[in-house]
Amino acid sequence: MPTEEKTPFDRRYIYIVLFVLISIPLLYPLNLPIPISPMSQDVWDATVALSPGDIVVHSFDFGPSTLPENEPQCSSHLFHCRELGLRVVAVAFWAAGGPLAHDIISEIYGEGYENTAAYGTEIVYIGYIPGAEVGMQTFGDSTWDAKGTDHYGTSLPDLALMQEVRSVADVTLWAEWTSGTPGEQQVIQFIQGRHQGENTDWPLVRGEHLLPIVAGSTAVSVPGMMPFYSAGQLVGILNGLAGAGEYEKLVNDVYPQYPYEQGPGLDAQSVAHILVILFVVIGNITWAISKSGGGKSS
Amino acid sequence: MIPPNIGQLPPELDLFAAIFGVFATIFIYSFLWKENPLSRAVEHLFVGLAAVFTLAFMYDAALSQAVWGTNRLAEGNFIWIIPILLSLMYFFFFSKKYFFLYRYPVSIVAGVMAGMMICGMIQSNFLAQIQATVELPLVGAGVWEGWPPAGLNSIIMIIGIITALTFFFFTWEHTGALGISTRIGRYFLMATFGSAYGGTVMARMSLFIGRLRFLYETSYQDWFWAWYLVPIAAIIVILVALWDRSKG
Amino acid sequence: MSLVVKRYIPLAITFIMGFIMVIATYFLAPGTPARDATALLTATVDVLVVTAGAIGLVALLRHHLMNINKRGRFWQYSTITIIAVIIYLIIGLYGVATHEQRYMYASELFSWVYSNIYVHMDMTIFSLLAFFIASAAYRAFRLRSLEASVLLIVGSLMLLGRAPIGGVIWEGFPAIAEWLLTVPNAAGNRAITIGIAIGAISLAIRQLLGVERGYLGPER
CATH class of the missing domain: 3.40.50 (Rossmann fold)
Incomplete structure (x- = not known):
């Protein structure tokens, strides 16, 4: 395990959030439209x-x-x-x-x-x-x-x-x-x-x-x-x-006989991407706060 | 003559596969919480199976390449004995006295690969890339139409490639014009690494989603769903972890 | 044993092999007997490349057997590895014993174990990275400098543009991601590609000329 920067909460909470939130669109698909790149x-x-x-x-x-x-x-x-x-x-x-x-x-x-x-x-x-x-x-x-x-x-x-x-x-x-x-x-x-x-x-x-x-x-x-x-x-x-x-x-x-099955997976992918962006943003905000607080929390 | 199937496997094995899949998945994920006897056990089982699979594909590949087939050993072409004997020479790696014999097959592979690399890299990764850069469209019909125009993309590409290449010049100090160029190149490289980061997140999340879909969507004959077993597997993990801790 | 047999002949073999490959590519036309002979040469070398892993395999088994023998750290788990090896090997040898062409993979159960047991474990172990990358996103990525900001902004735009949600939030995201991928990223990656080519070619030449000898292993 790499050495961790001290953060307000355990990394395992991040794992739980990831597990739970990504599961939701798999169980209840959002049916987001997918543009063809x-x-x-x-x-x-x-x-x-x-x-x-x-x-x-x-x-x-x-x-x-x-x-x-x-x-x-x-x-x-x-x-x-x-x-x-x-x-x-x-x-x-x-x-x-x-x-x-x-x-x-x-x-x-x-x-x-x-x-x-x-x-x-x-x-x-x-x-x-x-x-x-x-x-x-x-x-x-x-x-x-x-x-x-x-x-x-x-x-x-x-x-x-x-x-x-x-x-x-x-x-x-x-x-x-x-x-x-x-x-x-x-x-x-x-x-x-x-x-x-x-x-x-x-x-x-x-x-x-x-x-x-x-x-x-x-x-x-x-x-x-x-x-x-x-x-x-x-x-x-x-x-x-x-x-x-x-x-x-x-x-x-x-060919409609070939099923389109990746819908729920891509919905889950959307949630995962948003989550990762949120993690980065929250991580930076807490870092900025701890820095401006004169290193009190670290 | 196509005889791949020896015996028919009972369909109930699919049920076993699903059950094993759930337990293995949860046991491996339990490593995220804390390393425990179950995650270690699955890890070691994996290593054992991987070792035999590696052995099997090496053995099968050597047979299907050197022994069976047209113009191979089974048809009396004895040239194929040479690679088989040379392959066996790898095992001199473990001998102190005859270690030098291990170098013979290695030197053949190294020579062939180095020769191939020279030709392949010059053509596809070096000349073709430079040629494609030189031929980027700057003038002509439609090059400056639409947004962003192809001509502007070409200019950005050319600037990016040249400045990023100067970043790897270590012959001169990065000052003056070279300093400005390397600084711009650094931003292009950062954009490249940013794309790589995006790609990495995308890929890793897909794999995890694949696993979750296995847990939620696998079923057997309408009465068994794989996710039934998830809480059972989780309880087993907790019990084993507690037992492990009580042992010290 | 003399240095010639131990060192110089392998170095000469490397040079000759590389030389043949280069000559065959640039001076022998496709379809000529000489060029066909080099295809046969690489075909035999294929066998050598694939069997090279045998050393790793023997080393791995030796490690686990010695660990059990010495009752080393986690030796109980080493027995799991060895038992798995023995059982899976017996399943494979059944194929060897019964199949006309003696393939291990011809054993139906052997391929079943691969597709239904091994694959699950491999996929799950690799997918652990998703968790690590998520926690790294929270703990490691900091906007400390302009360069880091460029990296993070491009990465975030790629994430938004390459998932369906991006297009739902704003229809411009997929186009931006596509542009970032095909223009600035392509430029940076092309510079890296050219750099790798130069590095690989010079390494290959050093190897052929015997300057780079690491692949021959330690001096013994």
Whole structure:
């Protein structure tokens, strides 16, 4: 525990206030309207611009700790891809993401999807690709070299879809779900930058055809992604739980069968943000009072 | 040939998962009040499971990369024995006499990563960023329309990037023109850290909200709701904490 | 053993590996056999990267076993760790014994434990940070200087703009947050990105040239 500045009351009261006040909107949702941010809209626009049959890589690079943010992001985007008739190659460069991705894909494509006819033609789940950044570069250069078998033990060349995806040049869009390293920056460095200009269908950015990457990330990393977003290296970003809710809303508006479930969570998020701002304000007021009181209270 | 499922698990396990989830959540949160035997126990259980999971993914990944699949060891490509043997050399880390053998796999990984880093960083984090800055729109149709105009944003960006970069110059003392530049750069960096702070609060709160939603929304067959167990778990925490204190 | 085998050969390997990677990127066209060979090289290195964690694992188990043996601080809890390891390992070995390709993860119960036991604990432990950040907001953030004020004001505007409540209070908040994120933040972060690139490249070059040798471990 860090050493504490002496404050009028125990930090545990703050914990209780946080616990109780955030619970309220979860039990009694406020149904606040959510505006769609331009970054989320960019993800949507980049996805609907694709034609049926185009190949999208979904990269599940997160662990259980950021599941509340990443799971609704990638689920809604994966559903959107399926509805648009896009073919999906799913991978995970995080070991912890391997099993999570299986669960998420099963929810969208149905339990036991790996035994259906769609598996190998519409969707392939390669599973955890070892090697972190090195694995990413291998996958971009040569998909068959990056992993011997898929998540379920089939050799990659035995899957019809993987016959078409020999390197990243065969991919139309990269969807990166991340909460750290390797993540979007490593995809930009070791895949996008390395393979620029290899597919003329990719959009032109500063005179070069760049693999379009959309990212969904925990809100911590989003400020750090901004240089890449404004340089066109990232096409769109889903920013934390808010971005997940926005994309879910966009999908839900067009496909009502996909439920919009993040409403209560975002209401709770609103309460949490207001609370944190109040804590800062109250903390500063008490600090100012104790300072003007000549240090009597400290 | 896709044989992932060995045996079918009974559905009642979902109930057990919910019960365990509630107790684990409350026991871990009890750490916020005071470290106690229950929070410590869950913590150690977590470490044990994490260790085996780490072992499993290493072992499975090595198998699925080196042994099974087209052109791998099982098909008679013996080149894949090399990384397996080199991997085993990591264990010389624990030997005093043969420690130097541990350096061989490490030096391969370090060399490959360093080579990759040079190429990747130059292209994407260095050249592309400078190019994107140089190409920010200052003149042209629509650049000075709307509010805030794109041209003004470009000017702010350029000033911000250059001044913030000068903040990291340590060759000369930060006085005179360089001093003014670094001072402006410092405000841009503070705005950056402010955004990072906002993002951090957002992310951490989302995780906590995720946990609360688990407690309030998890159910099993309409008769069991996870939150029924929250007060029971809390009482157990209090009793164990009291017992722990009485022990001294 | 001579210094050559202990030190110089590993340093030479590092240099040669890095050199191959750089040459392959800049001088070998995609699709050529030489470039394909480097893909095979990185594919084999993938195995080395993933198994590097084994050392940490052995060290962790050794620590807990020794703690039990010596009846050290909290040794009872170390037994929980070891029992968890043994039980989970047996579940995983069931997969190895029964699955055609000998994967641990093929054991249904193994993946169930991950998704339903491990995930809960991981998520909860990480979410503790929410409480710490809330109490830090109260105790640590002080408007001591203009710089601190900029940080706090930008942070607060981001919080207001990125949650639905901000737009309800005043519809300008989301636009301000978006602008702060994409203009001043992007500028500062781009400077940091360029700085990191310079640092990483120079570190990589030092490593390849053998100036930086920390990764080889202590002199023995």
